[in-house]
Amino acid sequence: MALSLKNRFLDFWQDNPAISLKLSEETVIFKNGKTESFCIDEWPIFLFLKGEQFSEIIFRTDQARLIDEWSQRIDHYQQLYIEDPEYAGLEEREWNEYDDGGNLVIECKSLEISAQKKPRKRKMIHVPPMEAPLRIDPAAILAIKKEIEEQNTQATLQRMISILNEFRRDSISEVSVKWSLLVGDIIATSLENGALDIARQIAEDHRDKLSSVWLDTSRRLRLLSAYDPKANEIADWARVFESCPLDTLVHTLEKNLSSSAGPQLIKLMSFRTKTHTEELIQYTLLAEVKMQKLMLQWLSPYWQPKHYTLLFKALLTSLKNEELEMIPLWVSALIRSSPGEAFSNIETIFQTKSFLNRLVGRSSQFTGRSLKSLLGGIEENVTVGSLSFLKRLRPKIEGDLADHVEKMINSLHRRSEK
Amino acid sequence: MKARLINDVSGIINCEYSPFEAEFEALAEIKEYDEYTYLHSLNVARLSVGLGKRLEFNNEMIVDLGWAALLHDLGKLKVPIDILNKATKFSPEEKAIMLSHPLESLAVFSELQSVSLDRLRRLSAAFEHHQRFDLKGYPIVHKKHSIHPYSRIVAIADTFDAMTTDRIYQRRTLPDVALKIMAQGFGSVFDPILLQAFITSLGAYPVGTLVRLNDERLAVVMNYHDKSELDRPIVMGVEYQKEIDLSKTENKEIKIVSSEFPEDYDINIDEVLESNAR
Numbered sequence: 001m002a003l004s005l006k007n008r009f010l011d012f013w014q015d016n017p018a019i020s021l022k023l024s025e026e027t028v029i030f031k032n033g034k035t036e037s038f039c040i041d042e043w044p045i046f047l048f049l050k051g052e053q054f055s056e057i058i059f060r061t062d063q064a065r066l067i068d069e070w071s072q073r074i075d076h077y078q079q080l081y082i083e084d085p086e087y088a089g090l091e092e093r094e095w096n097e098y099d100d101g102g103n104l105v106i107e108c109k110s111l112e113i114s115a116q117k118k119p120r121k122r123k124m125i126h127v128p129p130m131e132a133p134l135r136i137d138p139a140a141i142l143a144i145k146k147e148i149e150e151q152n153t154q155a156t157l158q159r160m161i162s163i164l165n166e167f168r169r170d171s172i173s174e175v176s177v178k179w180s181l182l183v184g185d186i187i188a189t190s191l192e193n194g195a196l197d198i199a200r201q202i203a204e205d206h207r208d209k210l211s212s213v214w215l216d217t218s219r220r221l222r223l224l225s226a227y228d229p230k231a232n233e234i235a236d237w238a239r240v241f242e243s244c245p246l247d248t249l250v251h252t253l254e255k256n257l258s259s260s261a262g263p264q265l266i267k268l269m270s271f272r273t274k275t276h277t278e279e280l281i282q283y284t285l286l287a288e289v290k291m292q293k294l295m296l297q298w299l300s301p302y303w304q305p306k307h308y309t310l311l312f313k314a315l316l317t318s319l320k321n322e323e324l325e326m327i328p329l330w331v332s333a334l335i336r337s338s339p340g341e342a343f344s345n346i347e348t349i350f351q352t353k354s355f356l357n358r359l360v361g362r363s364s365q366f367t368g369r370s371l372k373s374l375l376g377g378i379e380e381n382v383t384v385g386s387l388s389f390l391k392r393l394r395p396k397i398e399g400d401l402a403d404h405v406e407k408m409i410n411s412l413h414r415r416s417e418k
Numbered sequence: 419m420k421a422r423l424i425n426d427v428s429g430i431i432n433c434e435y436s437p438f439e440a441e442f443e444a445l446a447e448i449k450e451y452d453e454y455t456y457l458h459s460l461n462v463a464r465l466s467v468g469l470g471k472r473l474e475f476n477n478e479m480i481v482d483l484g485w486a487a488l489l490h491d492l493g494k495l496k497v498p499i500d501i502l503n504k505a506t507k508f509s510p511e512e513k514a515i516m517l518s519h520p521l522e523s524l525a526v527f528s529e530l531q532s533v534s535l536d537r538l539r540r541l542s543a544a545f546e547h548h549q550r551f552d553l554k555g556y557p558i559v560h561k562k563h564s565i566h567p568y569s570r571i572v573a574i575a576d577t578f579d580a581m582t583t584d585r586i587y588q589r590r591t592l593p594d595v596a597l598k599i600m601a602q603g604f605g606s607v608f609d610p611i612l613l614q615a616f617i618t619s620l621g622a623y624p625v626g627t628l629v630r631l632n633d634e635r636l637a638v639v640m641n642y643h644d645k646s647e648l649d650r651p652i653v654m655g656v657e658y659q660k661e662i663d664l665s666k667t668e669n670k671e672i673k674i675v676s677s678e679f680p681e682d683y684d685i686n687i688d689e690v691l692e693s694n695a696r
Binding site for chain 1: 461474524526548550581588593598603614616619
């Protein structure tokens, strides 16, 4: 089989002007009347025309320009056909050539074959065996196999990055759930294979597409548990989760602390607390109680005087709502935020029971429980001012509370003597 | 349907069901959506795996290649059926939708199942099989990288199968002509080594081709043996059921001049091949 090297029909035609080419018979009739055979394999455009069910090409012109335009157009159709044989035939294709006066100067005559009229039906056709002699340099085959074997993780992931970037440029596809999930999966795959840089790059480049991932529990947990960062990697690793809503993260932490993602959740929350402190504080102050209980422990090192008013308001709310477990936590936060002010305000609460009763609108029994909770908070957060506060408080209270305060004072004394 | 699917796939690649459950599920979606695309995917897989076996890929590569081929048109699940089966010119919008199917392939898979590294590798062909060897195809990639060898094989198999399939608006191209046309894409559309291997392993006239000899006889290409020239296979005369080995010296004057459509002569090629096999 001669694989053709001849592409420029015009060069041949100018030396050998023809009036007709019969494609099936592979004969050419020249202008001088001679008929000769030609090897259609050597003329790709005629081979293509034969494949398109044309039987004969008739030339009615001498104009090189027209011949050239026609042959280049046919060659272009061939290229389109090679690239997409399934749908190239749907495009409008002008097989003939016309001169400036609209006269038909090159005619492609079709074989008379009726088109398939039935809807496109297909059965499993015979796929020919591939057992003819291969005739390929063994070294070339080895090179291809080696190329497959060497398709390492990085190569595969870089390929995916290209795909995702092309998707972003594509004007037809819109951001959708499925693309979000795909981006998430590729990030997770990157992390599972130790490619932290790639994961971070994808997460940053496509952060606007990750919303559906964060809503998908299994994918979210997969991402979290995919990689356990070392201390010097946490900042980079945490950037993968930059777009995860805080609320989602906190709920995940609450439900999955004992799961395989637990250690990573702790690392992520610690990092997020450090880098987004104010955001977490605002979130915590407005969150439901069980989330507040979870979050306050993360925030304890970060309270400052500027947070005091909000914290005190939160304490009063907990007192009003009988959230006894929250009271010590708020007290702890208040003391860390502004110890002097905290002790002063708590002392006022103890001294002005009527204030507390009016606040909570409940019985003295409740008031007693609340006050004990307040003391509990102080007990858990011993500071320089704790002992002097308790000593000031002791004379102003009676009963169980007084006993409790006495014990606290004694305990602090013993501690300071050690 | 699951049993048929497993049967169809096991005829092509040797793999257990459970490690590839997600892939089977994806293939089932294709079958459910469009039978034509499903059968085309099976054929592309047969051709791709056939080439892989000739190149002596190991079993793991064969399985990966097989799945890459089986799922290469997964993105067509997102092309409306009326566009997929259209027999007239596409509008610009329809064309854009059709051209987006490689891009949609990966996303479609992730809807069914989380992807892993192995799956991403197998799905590369779904994205790359229209990109061309010289990366001038689609989807356009702005950062150039070499196309995965599986994608390069699938591109060849996909083109050959599409060319040699009848359509409502167009008759198929005969296999030998298809190979010659594809040869115009050496090094541009197709990987030259892989295309050459594909052509030579099929032979210039693939088994099952109806050919006309220079003495006007019709014959069916039956086989090639290891001493056969590319265009001189063993053929079986249609009228006189006699086998002729064109590579033998005594037959050197006999040549194949053209290929023909069997249906134009009411010849059932499958029957001819089966009776010879008996």
